[in-house]
Amino acid sequence: MVPMAKLPETLASTIKQVHGEKGERWLAGFGELLRYCERRWGLTLLPSDYPLSFNYVAPALLPNGQAAVLKLRVPEDPELPMETEALRRFTGLGGARLLDAEPARGILLLERLEPGRTLKSVRDDEEAARITARLLLSLRLPAPSPGEFAFPTSEMWSLGLQRLRARNGGETGPLPERLVAEAEIRFAELHRTLEEPLLLHGDLHHDNILSSGGEWKAIDPKGIIGEAAYGTVPFLLNNLPEDLTASIALIRRRIEIFSEEMGLNPRRIAEWTFCHRVLSAAWFLEDGAGDLESAIRLAEGLHAIL
Secondary structure (H helix, E strand, O other), X not given: OOOHHHOOHHHHHHHHHHHHHHHHHHHHOHHHHHHHHHHHHOOEEOOXXXXXXXXXXXXXXXXXXXXXXXXXXXXXXXXXXXXXXXXXXXXXXXXXXXXXXXXXXXXXXXXXXXXXXXXXXXXXXXXXXXXXXXHHHHOOEEOOOOOOOOOOEHHHHHOHHHHHHHHOOOOOOOOOHHHHHHXXXXXXXXXXXXXXXXXXXXXXXXXXXXXXXXXXXXXXXXXXXXXXXXXXXXXXXXXXXXXXXXXXXXXXXXXXXXXXXXXXXXXXXXXXXXXXHXXXXXXXXXXXXXXXXXXXXXXHXXXXXX
């Protein structure tokens, strides 16, 4: 068993910051939770070099020798039900297979993708964009009815800008007013003219696309209802050069590729990307994490190409 002492302090600190007392309780019971998983599935937990940011993830072996991944989250995390259900729905469509789950304990047991290289290993950015476009098409699912399962919607996500104003007496705090106002206007118009609502992965970028045999599969879905163009945004905003001009040029080329491969309106992709960059800056303030200055700078650059 991997002892509690091996939990990175950065992960423990993040869990305390994000989840407060619930996170403290989860950390206190972490050792027993691991022992439960070993008993429940007969797991052999293996040493891990996985990067850990918000959740505990470790490779494991099942009694039959099958390679698996154990993922543990604070069970009160509001994103856990969405991830679990999205994993179930994307299994067989290009998502990592969910082997078992106990959401009440925050436990997910997944197939281990091997060799498990991330999409960052593909040096040709255009090839990486085309791989992502094909995976997005493979994961394409109609939105379930709210009565079937209540995934959040892109419109619900956009309310983060309202919360920003609520925290700042109607103002926008350290975010430029004109950027926030423009994002609010464009979000409203995009949602007024929303194209076919789909179940989107919600976080499909280079680090969440892994090699599996001769194909690529998605991990760590957030599960959100939105149009196909919005599903491209996490990739568009990920793995960018430091230089702003180079970043904008790369994003524009990626948009062209997604438009070609998926038959999407490039202007809508660009608008969703700008709006989401502003929204993510608001989330950085809400969560007390993230590079706010870089987010604002990129939002300015994206606004200039609309």
